[in-house]
Amino acid sequence: MKYLSLYIILGVMLIAGVLSFFFYKKSMREEEEVLAKATYTIHKTWEFPQILNEVSGIAWVNDSTLACIQDEEGVIYDFNLITSEITHDVRFGEDADYEAIALKGKQAYVMRSDGLVFEIADYTLDTLDVSPFDTPFDAQNNMESLAYNPKTDLLVTVPKDRGLKKDRYKGLYAISPETKTMGENPLFNIDMKTKTLDSIQKKKAENNFYPSDLAIHPKTGDYYLVDGRNLKLLILTQSGKVKALHNLNRYHFEQPEGIAFSPEGRLFIANEAAGGVATLLEITLEE
Structure with a gap:
């Protein structure tokens, strides 16, 4: 036995x-x-410190620094690309769901998921001058995207979940940093039923693409929108024409939540930890 x-x-x-x-x-x-099947090449990968496990937005500062936010604290962190350390952090607001950051020089703009934007006059100072302002968006739109276009001096955003008109379109909207107002009409609409998105067609058209963040190519002016749920990168021309759709495979992109360009066109995508380690990747896309 x-x-x-x-x-x-x-x-x-x-x-x-x-x-x-x-x-x-x-x-x-x-x-x-x-x-x-990957349509990109990874040049370098960084691991974020644990405090940035919930990284939700990034913006280019200079050759050695990215400004970062995470979706639980009202703090801006400077991440050093050379040492992989946080070199500066400053609190601009109470803890809340902050999802996107854009920089205009030393001026910072941080968007909360309900559409409220925080303008920080000079985020590099220890004592900040913060001016929040409203947009037509609310929590149902779930705002996670914000980019500054130096050529037009405008901020650009797009709803993640539901468009303003609750239909098959999600519009890219411009916000004036000077007047703190947004135009009624979008720069253009993204058709959630476009053939480019056929591979991820859902029952509700608004679920076909969830913009987690956007960035504007400094040379072409094209819009780059990353989708952290479907693991996609959608590229649109300045007029809104679909240029390309790239798959971001799960072995590299656990949960892509932030995207940014350097002035020369280096492309960076940030991933939340999602049970692992939060990372930053610099990539080049195939044409």
């Missing part, structure tokens, strides 16, 4: 080992297939 039990245990261990090896090989094959 003693030997029988031993044989049973050994048999179970052998079967478990074979199954583990099978699933490991299957996982490796799937990963190789996904990586083979």
